[in-house]
Structures are given as structure tokens and as C-alpha cells.
Amino acid sequence: MIEVTDLTVRYGGVTSLDGMSVTFEAGTCGLIGPNGAGKTTFFNVLSGFVRPASGSVRAFGDDLLRMAHYRRARWGVRRTFQTEQAIEGLTVYDNVAMVHSALRGTARRADVFAAIEFVGGGLTPDARVGSLGAGQRRLVEVARALTGKPRLILLDEPAAGLPDEETAHLTSVIKSIPAQTGALVILVDHDMSLVSAVCETTAVLDFGKLIASGPTAAVLRDENVMRAYLGTAEVAL
């Protein structure tokens, strides 16, 4: 469980997160909001790239904000990036094995192979990432997030720019992550069909403030959410 209390982030004069308080219980949770609402900033706070002005984040009882950024990955925070960050010069295996893991030797290799096999999509461990397409690169990033006993997985618009069939594959992969790893997944995406297919609960940010949270279906029908995020009272799912 992730408990966020009164989280505020300021960039100079801009307040990106404004006293955000939210709890992510378990399974896959969605985090949506219009562009600039503070979703990626929130991820950056969790992964340690941004230091908040105030507030606290307790993850499974641990104070996340007190850990150095690289230590958070060792604790179990994993993330993917809005612009995918698979390393071109390395193989799929090396990309995935990059993640810090407490496992050693054969167990570690098996863990990496299992992650690559799990995300599927025709990925082979020996392939150079530079030769892969956008969808497969996304899968490499997801596989990286599944390696080495993750506890909190942050997926930042994993389906952005993907064609429908690849999004469908990604949806099925994301759906089975909590059962596979036992980790809590937070998904940021603009693709509402992906969010409603995958997330049991969803939180909505607008101008750095939480405006709604709860079961996804209910949240997406919330009038405030429709007005703030979707700009209309009608949502076509």
C-alpha cells in the first residue's frame, strides 16, 4: 500500500503537485489527468528524481522519500518512462539484467529470462535493442520493471504511440503483472480503454490536486472528472 500525504512539488514559481493526498491499495491502480496535471512529477517524486517541497510517501510502511534514488530501485521501485528508455547498444537480456537484483548467478539469469518470456511479443534475449520496434522496446522496459522482486511498478504511458494490436498485447501483459509479481502497479495513461481494462481503482489529478479516486468505472463517470479531464459529460469507452 502506498500512502501519499500532502505532497507538494514546486518548480520555481510553478506548483506541480499541490498538497496531493492519495492511497493506492493493491493490484493495478490508474492515475489519470490532463497534460500538466502532475502525473509524471508524481512518478519522479516516487523514483527520487524530484525532491518534494513537503509531504510524505509511505510505501508498505517504509518512508520512500528518505531513500537515495538508486536505493529505491533496490527497495523495489521500478518504472518505465514516457519516452521509452531502452538502451540501444545493449541486448534485450542486458537491458533487463541491468536492474539491481538481490538474486545472484543462475537464479538471477532465470529471473531475467522469465521476465522476457512473460512480456512476450517475440522478444529474444540476444536481440539488440537498437534493431527493435517501438512496441518491443516498450516491452523491454516493462520486462526491466518486472525483474528483481519489484514491490511498486510505475508505468508512465506505456501504450503511447503504439498501434492497436500492440496495445492489446501490452494490456494483457499489464493486467497479469500484479498476480505474477505481487507488486503494486500504478499506471499513467491517456488511453481510457487501457485504464478501464486494467485498473481496478483510479485516481484523477488536475492542476496538481487530487479531484477523484475510487473504483475505475465510478471515477470515469464522475462529473468533475469528465469536465476536468475529458472536457465532456459523455465518455465513449
Place this chain on the structure above:
Amino acid sequence: MIDTAGPKAPATTGLLQRPDRRTLVRATVITVLLLLALFALPPLMTGYYVDTMTQVAIYSIVTLGLGLLVGRVGLYSLGQLAVLVIGAWVGARLLFGTGQPYILVLIEAGLVTMIIGSLITLPALRLRGLYLALITLMLAGAVTVVLATLNFPNGGSGFSGYNGSFLHIPQIRRPSFAGTDPAYYRFSVVVAIVMFLLVFVHLRARPGRVWATIRQSEPAALAAGINTTVYKLWAMALASFVTGVAGALLAGADRELFSIDFPIQNSIELLAVVLMGGAFALSGAVVAAFLLAFLPALLYQLWSVPNDWLIILFGVGVMQVLATAPGGIADQFPKDMKRLYRYLRGRLRGPAPGAPGAHAAQAKEGETA
């Protein structure tokens, strides 16, 4: 993620990888070239070129270190010349002051520069690009200033080991097995090979993969739990170590060192040749060393071209690299040769597969098949 992990084939990565044909061919070519350089070359060269090639071998270690920083980690350092100078100073001081075996002195000089280089650059490691370049250039400047006062040891006493009387100045000693110039050349080549292997082993193991990650995306490295400061420092320490060894090697090659021989603009020249040679491949370091040490000597002998003019050539070279060949000569030359081969083959035998005009022929073949 170990729930689904069944028994799997071991990963075919890193040093344990079974070499494929291409790797074997490459290894054979490199071995033959090195054997030629070690045994066939010295008897064929005049003293002038033996000295020059010794400098090439030594500077290839320096460009190796800088290439590692620039090409693999993305750290643009202009302080490597200062590290070389410190290595040469420490080497010379130890060679005059102690009777230690030469190899030990090389390692000690490397360790000293490793510590100094890492300590000095530690605060600068949060910086990248232009700012890191500026800070390290200032470092090089500071070392030059200190050196101008301290001078290189030349058999004197005290900490500096400098004898200001210009009388009875002994030469820096060489190892007993490499007293002559050709023998010292061979020794330098062997040391260079060892340094290249040291860096190669790093590149093939986890540090190499982590450096590649840091270079492309520091956020990705951090998100993977990599302590990027440690790995950057590691790269800096390794580069400083090999450069320090090169410094001590240079002390024995030159036998007399003068602070005037290491002006600060050489730091920029060094970066220029590394970019021109190719910072992304180990062979680029060798090309860079030839540009830095062999080309000026050759041009001087052929047409008495002063060394200072080379900076113009290097300026044009760097522009060319930045504009058309980001991988440097080491990357571009084989590509150009392949293109030339295809062109010539096309001329001799008609259109080659992949060449313009060959598509139609291929398509026809496909239909008939």
C-alpha cells in the same frame, strides 16, 4: 519474477560468450597486426620512427582513457593531459628516487593518478557536457601552473627531485630488459596491450553495460538502482589509472621531461583526435594516437611542417567528424572501404546485390524462384 523461472540455458552474454566467426577473424587480424608491430616493424624503422612509434604506443593509452570517458560514459574531460603529466612526474620521481622494478613504478604511478584523478573529479561528476569540460580544463591549467614552478624531477634531491644547476643531469632510467630504443618501443606496445585488455574486460562486463546505460539515459540507470556516481567515478578512476601508467611510460621514453612540452592547448588537441579517431571503438584510440603522435612527425620529416599547424588540420577534422562521421575514422573507414569494394565489384561484375539497379534483378530472381 522467479515464479515462472524454470531451468533455462545460461545467458550468452559477457566474457563467457562463445566467439562467433566475426569475432575470431577480428581477433586474428588484431593479433597479426600486433605481432607485426612488435617484431617486424622495429628492424624496418629508423631511430626517428622508432621514437615516434613509441610515442604512438604511449599516447594510444592516453586516448584509450579519454575515449572511454567520452565515448562510453559521455564525460567530456579536458583534464586527461594533466593526469598524464602527474603520471609522468610520479613515475620520474620514483625512478630517480627508488630502485623499484620498472613495472612496479608503472603501477604505482597509475594508482597515484587514479586516486588524484578521482578525488579531483569527484565534485565535478555532477556536471556534464560543457561544464565538466570547463572544470577539467581548469584542472589541467592548475597542474600546468604547479608544474611550471615544481618542474619535472631530473635527479635532484628533495620532494621535487629537481636539479636546477643544469649540470650532471642524469637521464630517467629504463628497465634493464628495455634499455635500447627498439626494446623500449616493444615494451611500450606490450604495456599498451595490457591497458587495452584492462579496459576491454571492463567494457565486456557489467561496468561497460552500466556505462552504456548512463551515456544514453541517466534516469534509466537510476531507475534500475545503479549508483551512477560510483560508476562514473569508476570510469574516471580507470581512465586516470591507464593515463598515469602512460605517463610513467612516457618518462622512460623521453628520458628527460620538460614542463614546456605539456602546454594546456594539448588537452584540447587530445579531445580533438579522440573524436576524430572514434571514441566509440577501442581501435579509435589507436587511430587517435597515430593522428596525435605519428602524423606530426611524418609531416615534419616529409615537408618540415611545424607541429603547431596540425591544430588547423585537427579543427577541420573535428568539423568533418561532427558533420558526417560521428563514429570517427575507426567507424567510417571500414564503411567507406566496404562501399568502395562494392563499387569496384559492381564495376567489374555488374550490379552487386543491394546496389542501385540490383533490385529489379533480385525481384526477377524472386519471381522465378
